[in-house]
Amino acid sequence: AQKVTQAQTEISVVEKEDVTLDCVYETRDTTYYLFWYKQPPSGELVFLIRRNSFDEQNEISGRYSWNFQKSTSSFNFTITASQVVDSAVYFCALSETAGTASKLTFGTGTRLQVTL
Amino acid sequence: ETGVTQTPRHLVMGMTNKKSLKCEQHLGHNAMYWYKQSAKKPLELMFVYSLEERVENNSVPSRFSPECPNSSHLFLHLHTLQPEDSALYLCASSLTGTAYTYEQYFGPGTRLTVT
Numbered sequence: 001a002q003k004v005t006q007a008q009t010e011i012s013v014v015e016k017e018d019v020t021l022d023c024v025y026e027t028r029d030t031t032y033y034l035f036w037y038k039q040p041p042s043g044e045l046v047f048l049i050r051r052n053s054f055d056e057q058n059e060i061s062g063r064y065s066w067n068f069q070k071s072t073s074s075f076n077f078t079i080t081a082s083q084v085v086d087s088a089v090y091f092c093a094l095s096e097t098a099g100t101a102s103k104l105t106f107g108t109g110t111r112l113q114v115t116l
Numbered sequence: 117e118t119g120v121t122q123t124p125r126h127l128v129m130g131m132t133n134k135k136s137l138k139c140e141q142h143l144g145h146n147a148m149y150w151y152k153q154s155a156k157k158p159l160e161l162m163f164v165y166s167l168e169e170r171v172e173n174n175s176v177p178s179r180f181s182p183e184c185p186n187s188s189h190l191f192l193h194l195h196t197l198q199p200e201d202s203a204l205y206l207c208a209s210s211l212t213g214t215a216y217t218y219e220q221y222f223g224p225g226t227r228l229t230v231t
Contacts, residue, residue: 004158033217043204045222052217091159095217101147101166102210102217106159 002027004094006107013082013114021077021110023092029053033095034068034075035104040088051075082114118142120223122207128229131197137226139190139207147212148190149220150182153204165190166212197230204228 003026013019025034036048049059051068059066063080079086089111093104120141129135141148150162164172165184179201181193190207204227208220 035219037222042224043206043227044224045206045208047219047221050217050219101149101164101171101212102220103161103164103172104159104220105161108156108158 002029002094002096002105004092004105004107006090006092006110008110009108010111010113013112015083015114015116016081018078018080019082019112019114021079021090021092021112023075023077023107025073025075025092025094027094027096029096033102035093035095036066036075036077037091037093037106038088039091039109045091048077079112082112084114084116087112087114120207120209120221122205122223122226124226125224126227126229128231129194129197130231131199133197134193134195136194137192137205137207137228139192139209139223141188141190141207141209141221141223143209143221145209145211145221146187147210148184148187149208149210150190150192151206151208151222153206153225154202159206162192194228197228199230202228202230 005024032053034051037045039045065078067076089109091109092107095102123138147166152160162176163182179196183191204225206225207223210220211218
């Protein structure tokens with residue numbers, strides 16, 4: 001069975017600090033996809049990134065960066081120079097196929113609070 | 117309308133009521149999903165529809181009945197619910213592919229309270 005662990009339940013930082021959200025996954029599949037989603041207080045999950053298991057290149061998008069390490073089954077997410085608008089719950093997810101659609105297994109989420 | 121919409125946004129119902137949640141996607145996707153999000157629990161996948169066919173039913177009680185009349189619409193019919201069914205119900209959609217897994221786009225959710 002697939003599993004995603006986000007050990008950090010809640011993180012609190014002061015604006016402009018860097019923060020890393022950890023994600024560790026378990027799967028027996030050789031091909032899989034990992035995702036990060038952001039859930040602001042409004043409730044809607046916002047897609048941030050998809051990474052497939054064959055692409056271990058790190059990715060940077062503005063203040064966001066992702067570190068995928070297959071050797072440690074981790075897909076960590078770093079926010080540089082955090083801002084109050086980054087306050088949200090962040091979910092890491094792992095996919096498996098359901099026919100031609102996908103099933104996502106989510107972690108329990110990390111609540112990030114950024115204060116002034 | 118853009119993205120994935122859900123109605124109603126909030127719903128309070130008694131245990132003997134029958135109600136339906138509606139989801140509509142305007143993204144040209146062909147797979148749709150229902151998730152349940154309870155406090156302090158991971159998001160739970162309930163149902164998956166791919167090309168209007170149900171391909172996954174994650175041991176969901178029969179008091180939840182999904183319907184997918186076309187690739188743009190998804191319903192969740194509710195009847196004889198229990199208080200523990202109170203949660204945020206999220207709808208999502210995605211493209212489908214046999215050699216690629218696409219990201220899912222989520223609606224804002226329906227906050228359901230069962231009294």
